[in-house]
Amino acid sequence: MNIKMAKELNILLLGQTGVGKSTMINFLVNLCTYSSFDDALGKPVKFVIPTSFKVYPKGIKGHEIKLGDPDENEDLTKLTQSHTQKPKIYKISHSDFILNIIDVPGIGDTRGTLIDEYNTKIILDTVALFEKLHGICILLHSDRDKLDLMYIYCMNELLLHLHNEAAPNILFIFTHATRCDFTPGDANEVLTDYLKELKDKKGIVINNEEENLFSIDSESFRYLAAYNQVPEYQNMESNQYRSSWEQSLKAFQAIYKRIISVNPHSVINTLSINEARAMIISLMGPLATVTALIEDNYAHYEQNIDDIIKKLTNNLLITDYTIELNKLDYPKTVCTAKKCISVEKSTDGNFVTFYKQICHARCYLKNVPLEHFPEPALKDCAAMRRE
Ligand SMILES: Nc1nc2c(ncn2[C@@H]2O[C@H](COP(=O)(O)OP(=O)(O)OP(=O)(O)O)[C@@H](O)[C@H]2O)c(=O)[nH]1
Ligand SMILES: [Mg+2]
Missing domain, CATH: 3.40.50.300 (P-loop containing nucleotide triphosphate hydrolases)
Incomplete structure (x- = not known):
């Protein structure tokens, strides 16, 4: 040659x-x-x-x-x-x-x-x-x-x-x-x-x-x-x-x-694509398993969604509540401080003030205007006296 x-x-x-x-x-x-x-x-x-x-x-x-x-x-x-x-x-x-x-x-x-x-x-x-x-x-x-x-x-x-x-x-x-x-x-x-x-x-x-x-x-x-x-x-x-x-x-x-x-x-270029290829191939098994599990879980979830909601609902301490207003035939003395009240919607759709802190369960004072604050006449209420 x-x-x-x-x-x-x-x-x-x-x-x-x-x-x-x-x-x-x-x-x-x-x-x-x-x-x-x-x-x-x-x-x-x-x-x-x-x-x-x-x-x-x-x-x-x-x-x-x-x-x-x-x-x-x-x-x-x-x-x-x-x-x-x-x-x-x-x-x-x-x-x-x-x-x-x-x-x-x-x-x-x-x-x-x-x-x-x-x-x-x-x-x-x-x-x-x-x-x-x-x-x-x-x-x-x-x-x-x-x-x-x-x-x-x-x-x-x-x-x-x-x-x-x-x-x-x-x-x-x-x-x-x-x-x-x-x-x-x-x-x-x-x-x-x-x-x-x-x-x-x-x-x-x-x-x-x-x-x-x-x-x-x-x-x-x-x-x-x-x-x-x-x-x-x-x-x-x-x-x-x-x-x-x-x-x-x-x-x-x-x-x-x-x-x-x-x-x-x-x-090195050819070797690196082959390393990447080997890595992808080695991940294919685990990825296929994870994908199958996700699909399995999803199918299971779809089938049981109603049961799950029912179970969760039964376990709730308070499911739902409505407020019904009943007028009392005697007055109560309540606290009107902001932290002691909340505003709620009653069943008739109106907003009412909900007094959480009852200071005197039944007030016997006469001639005290109802639902009035500040009310000087209340200074004689037993709740005030206790103070
Ligand atoms: N006539 C002819 N025969 C050939 C030629 N090249 C190879 N052979 C014959 O073909 C057969 C296979 O040749 P090998 O050189 O062993 O082939 P290889 O590609 O090395 O095969 P592997 O080692 O199995 O991958 C042998 O019998 C060779 O003598 C050719 O160009 N002309
Ligand atoms: Mg050969």
Whole structure:
């Protein structure tokens, strides 16, 4: 690979399981090691991630190609299941640049969505080791031609965990690109539809313009490995793979140029939206319980409101009162001080003075004008005498 740079770049690979993330890293190591396809042909194939796959040079009985032994991070027991178990950082050094590539378990794990949730968490934990991400590569299989639920699920899982500011750092890389002559083909139309929906429904704008779309095919890497392990491959026409190597090399050079042309993404932004998201998710349970309790109480209250009013009414010491005026046939001596009277409304609607302090319950004085104050004749009342 002939790119003049001396920069350290952090690159995150994301994509559905089986799309070719780990293979792309191995392929890149060979592109950085050998000067051309012909230089690599027949020499040991380089790999940093153990891998195994089947090739079918003749009929249905395939040959298993193995590079390295499976380790705890690459589960190669079954070709049909997800391989990469945990995110891992691979350092690829070249005289001109150093790439820290984060390979991650794929979304859409064959063991189910709970594993995806766990994987997302451990991917973010690994990303947190870096301050900046220069490139976020989303790998898509170039034969995807439908915007189906799986596609939407995987893309949501990949994109909704990224901060909006990461948008310029996102690149789309279409793998298995030979089938579309190294163009994104129909898969880009599906991507366009998805990104339009993302913009309309969630207001997230991510471009898929020529400058962030790339096509690669790791088949030449597979061919080189098979060439060393399966005799039939040595007599096979290799032009297709030579061309595939060269076209992929050009794509990697374009990817590199794109990554160094944009400002790196501050990882803290992506981590903080994910912390907020985790907090919201952890609050959802308690909030749902509280909401249910409130609704329950409200329904209960509506049902029992009449009973409650009745019970409260029965417990009141004074429910209500009315004032009826009865004229006495004898006078009483009362106190007219402000604190000893109140003004109340009688049943006939008139206001009457209510004398709370009775000084003499029955006054026998004669010729004292009634309801008169101050009244000097009252000085002879027994109430006054007592004083
Ligand atoms: N022909 C062809 N085969 C590919 C390409 N990329 C990957 N493969 C094969 O596809 C299979 C899955 O590739 P992996 O690299 O393990 O995929 P992955 O995205 O790392 O998958 P997980 O680790 O499960 O997330 C392997 O058999 C690869 O050899 C490609 O561009 N062309
Ligand atoms: Mg992998």
